[in-house]
Amino acid sequence: MGYTTSQTTIVFIVVALVCAFVPAFSVEDAEAISLWDTCLLKISPKCALDIIGVVFENGTITDACCHDLVQEGKVCHDTLIKYIADRPLLVSHETQYLKKSADLWVHCVSISQTA
Numbered sequence: 001m002g003y004t005t006s007q008t009t010i011v012f013i014v015v016a017l018v019c020a021f022v023p024a025f026s027v028e029d030a031e032a033i034s035l036w037d038t039c040l041l042k043i044s045p046k047c048a049l050d051i052i053g054v055v056f057e058n059g060t061i062t063d064a065c066c067h068d069l070v071q072e073g074k075v076c077h078d079t080l081i082k083y084i085a086d087r088p089l090l091v092s093h094e095t096q097y098l099k100k101s102a103d104l105w106v107h108c109v110s111i112s113q114t115a
Contacts, residue, residue, distance in 0.1 A: 039076035043068045066108035
């Protein structure tokens with residue numbers, strides 16, 4: 001039971017973070033819907049939080065999440081980070097976030113290649 005509650009809590013946190021950084025999805029916002037359908041569902045909520053933490057804070061990422069990130073693909077990763085970084089509250093540091101995102105990608109690819 002504790003595991004299910006923990007998973008539910010993590011999913012709730014990811015949804016809350018996405019809602020905080022991404023404006024409400026509307027029918028007209030085909031890009032946001034496409035990103036959700038093709039990219040966000042490819043990784044676990046825990047790894048999504050780790051990725052957001054690394055890029056937008058000073059978090060860390062596990063090797064397992066690096067593998068998930070590489071499996072998600074660079075296009076999805078870059079597009080999602082850019083989409084979040086373009087939000088009005090974050091745009092002033094967008095260059096910094098994009099560099100951290102690129103550094104994370106290089107790190108994760110190197111981790112995936114050594115496994």
